[in-house]
Amino acid sequence: MKIIVLVKQVPDTWGERSLDSATGALDRSAPDNIIDEISDRSLEVALRHKDETGAEVIVLTMGPASAAVALRHCLAMGADSAVHVLDDALAGADVTWTSSVLAAAITHEGFDMVIAGNESTDGRGGVIPAMVAEHLSVPHLTSLSEVHIAVDVVNGSRETDYGTLTVTARLPAIVSVTEQSPDARFPSFKGLLKAKKKPLATLSLSDLSINPETSFGSTGRSTITTVTRRPARTAGIKIVDSGNAGVELAEFLAAGRFV
Amino acid sequence: MSTALTLIEVSPSGEIRGSAKMLLAAATRLGTPVAVLSTTPGDHSEHVKQLGDLGAHHVFIAESTQTDSLLATPAVESLAAAFSHFETSAAVLVTNSVEGREIAGRLAVRIGGGLTIDAIDITLVNDRVVARNSVFGGAFDVESSIHGGPAVITLRQGSIDEEVTAHTPDLITITLSLTSVAAATITSRTEAPTDSGRPDLRGAATVVSGGRGVGSKEDFLLVEQLADALGAAVGASRAAVDAGYITHSLQVGQTGTIVSPQLYIALGISGAIQHLAGMQTAKVIVAVNKDPDAPIFDFTDFGIVGDIFTVIPQTIEALHRFRH
Numbered sequence: 001m002k003i004i005v006l007v008k009q010v011p012d013t014w015g016e017r018s019l020d021s022a023t024g025a026l027d028r029s030a031p032d033n034i035i036d037e038i039s040d041r042s043l044e045v046a047l048r049h050k051d052e053t054g055a056e057v058i059v060l061t062m063g064p065a066s067a068a069v070a071l072r073h074c075l076a077m078g079a080d081s082a083v084h085v086l087d088d089a090l091a092g093a094d095v096t097w098t099s100s101v102l103a104a105a106i107t108h109e110g111f112d113m114v115i116a117g118n119e120s121t122d123g124r125g126g127v128i129p130a131m132v133a134e135h136l137s138v139p140h141l142t143s144l145s146e147v148h149i150a151v152d153v154v155n156g157s158r159e160t161d162y163g164t165l166t167v168t169a170r171l172p173a174i175v176s177v178t179e180q181s182p183d184a185r186f187p188s189f190k191g192l193l194k195a196k197k198k199p200l201a202t203l204s205l206s207d208l209s210i211n212p213e214t215s216f217g218s219t220g221r222s223t224i225t226t227v228t229r230r231p232a233r234t235a236g237i238k239i240v241d242s243g244n245a246g247v248e249l250a251e252f253l254a255a256g257r258f259v
Numbered sequence: 260m261s262t263a264l265t266l267i268e269v270s271p272s273g274e275i276r277g278s279a280k281m282l283l284a285a286a287t288r289l290g291t292p293v294a295v296l297s298t299t300p301g302d303h304s305e306h307v308k309q310l311g312d313l314g315a316h317h318v319f320i321a322e323s324t325q326t327d328s329l330l331a332t333p334a335v336e337s338l339a340a341a342f343s344h345f346e347t348s349a350a351v352l353v354t355n356s357v358e359g360r361e362i363a364g365r366l367a368v369r370i371g372g373g374l375t376i377d378a379i380d381i382t383l384v385n386d387r388v389v390a391r392n393s394v395f396g397g398a399f400d401v402e403s404s405i406h407g408g409p410a411v412i413t414l415r416q417g418s419i420d421e422e423v424t425a426h427t428p429d430l431i432t433i434t435l436s437l438t439s440v441a442a443a444t445i446t447s448r449t450e451a452p453t454d455s456g457r458p459d460l461r462g463a464a465t466v467v468s469g470g471r472g473v474g475s476k477e478d479f480l481l482v483e484q485l486a487d488a489l490g491a492a493v494g495a496s497r498a499a500v501d502a503g504y505i506t507h508s509l510q511v512g513q514t515g516t517i518v519s520p521q522l523y524i525a526l527g528i529s530g531a532i533q534h535l536a537g538m539q540t541a542k543v544i545v546a547v548n549k550d551p552d553a554p555i556f557d558f559t560d561f562g563i564v565g566d567i568f569t570v571i572p573q574t575i576e577a578l579h580r581f582r583h
């Protein structure tokens with residue numbers, strides 16, 4: 001079985017994340033860029049299946065040159081090979097572009113199953129897996145807290161805003177996992193050494209036979225027109241409990257008409 | 260005038276979900292509002308009346324016996340069918356839920372539309388749909404517009420609340436064929452229990468959340484008691500969810516639900532940046548934490564350095580006293 005894992009590099013959520021107020025683009029220089037935690041978990045799901053069955057695991061990202069670091073990390077964790085879609089024309093790509101490019105790269109590699117994160121911590125769109133599935137005309141089985149992969153079928157439990165579903169689909173299909181799925185393994189020292197020798201292919205848009213003008217010319221696109229930074233919050237009253245703070249809190253709530 | 264399509268959510272037991280009101284009100288701002296219902300065959304006259312009361316000018320019903328057993332795709336097919344029926348739709352509006360986003364995503368690919376996710380406001384400016392988003396946990400407000408194709412937008416639940424005039428809608432009913440679609444099959448479903456009697460976390464005016472400082476599943480009762488004394492929803496930090504004190508669906512933050520209530524009370528929560536990302540746009544923030552240096556205090560309107568197990572029971576008792 002050939003599994004492609006979609007991984008993404010994002011600004012570390014521990015740092016202050018910022019948008020360029022002129023272009024609305026993510027300011028990628030501000031905090032450190034790291035592999036998204038959910039990408040680590042997605043890869044873990046694939047690697048567990050590889051441990052059991054010897055499946056082939058390919059990691060794929062579309063992103064700037066720095067994203068290669070995330071791919072090396074995935075190779076060190078145990079992925080067999082990596083693919084990096086890198087092209088200056090993709091700067092500022094929205095979900096429409098991103099999903100078509102990822103779908104083209106997936107088709108280029110060939111696959112039985114794709115595993116993604118349910119949503120990324122920067123965009124929080126949570127749409128790429130379903131959009132890629134539509135491009136590829138395969139089912140999407142998304143937001144899974146548990147995944148079971150068999151020879152030609154995948155099933156799992158899906159968390160939604162209204163409850164839990166158990167879902168199943170024949171392969172090929174796209175799966176996305178939530179942060180309820182298991183923690184990822186750490187790359188071992190041996191893994192780090194091995195990673196250096198594993199293949200990391202870089203593909204440009206022309207390698208994928210995509211010409212932005214003709215390929216995306218007739219689709220809608222969302223562009224940012226204004227960006228405003230909200231004023232920062234300021235701290236208000238702070239008291240130290242000396243025996244009566246609970247009552248003072250009740251009075252504060254009553255004064256604010258919250259009772 | 261062009262139309263604006265809305266995807267009406269229906270519960271498995273057949274009730275129109277609360278999001279319909281917001282979607283139809285938003286659609287009214289953009290064009291002639293159309294309610295699209297993806298459902299199993301049956302008598303929908305009650306639904307049609309209800310949607311008319313919420314402002315729909317047209318109700319488009321796409322029926323299939325498979326609607327309840329396939330994931331998301333029936334709704335995509337229904338919207339695509341409505342989109343070609345109404346030829347001039349400027350926008351398609353869907354609720355920003357796990358499923359809603361995916362439906363919107365697949366539809367955008369299908370109809371060559373542009374996509375905006377999680378809008379908190381939309382307006383029509385010079386015939387173009389402009390959407391407002393709040394990103395990075397409310398640190399930035401971003402406006403965007405869609406051009407070059409139809410606009411597909413998911414709207415954050417509870418973001419638009421206005422009254423619109425009731426109508427007696429036109430009805431169009433079609434039968435969907437779903438035999439050849441690429442879709443996952445739903446083999447069983449468990450509806451989230453709604454019998455807690457508490458308001459839904461997402462739209463609640465007051466939220467009381469507990470963190471790792473609560474210490475145990477049993478002691479989480481304290482958080483629930485304060486919530487009930489205030490008629491509030493219950494929330495939690497990821498540490499509390501990971502420790503098993505409470506279900507994941509109540510997690511507030513970066514990777515949980517984003518809330519924007521009038522009042523947010525954080526109990527035993529340190530205020531990690533990923534938690535703040537889910538609640539920092541609350542109007543009033545209160546925190547009780549025994550660590551005077553907890554980062555949450557930089558964001559609170561009323562902060563108490565103290566032990567939740569002494570402070571909160573006292574608060575609950577005082578609240579009851581005020582009532583009587």
Ligand SMILES: Cc1cc2nc3c(=O)[nH]c(=O)nc-3n(C[C@H](O)[C@H](O)[C@H](O)COP(=O)(O)OP(=O)(O)OC[C@H]3O[C@@H](n4cnc5c(N)ncnc54)[C@H](O)[C@@H]3O)c2cc1C
Nearest residue numbers: 470471472496497498512513514515527528529534549567
């Ligand atoms: C990619 C990513 C996504 C994340 N997403 C989220 C998210 O969506 N939501 C989220 O919440 N976190 C998220 N986190 C985790 C986040 O970084 C923190 O680990 C988490 O918010 C900490 O939860 P906490 O405040 O309950 O626990 P802690 O940080 O351990 O804080 C517990 C607090 O309780 C106080 N305390 C202890 N006992 C008492 C007592 N008796 N009375 C009063 N105070 C007491 C302590 O002083 C301490 O400040 C995410 C992290 C990452 C990396």
Ligand SMILES: Nc1ncnc2c1ncn2[C@@H]1O[C@H](COP(=O)(O)O)[C@@H](O)[C@H]1O
Nearest residue numbers: 006061062116117119120125126127128
């Ligand atoms: N640029 C990208 N490269 C590779 N995978 C991506 C990219 N963007 C999104 N994804 C995948 O889609 C998932 C959900 O992302 P999003 O839809 O952006 O919230 C991520 O966890 C990744 O698996």
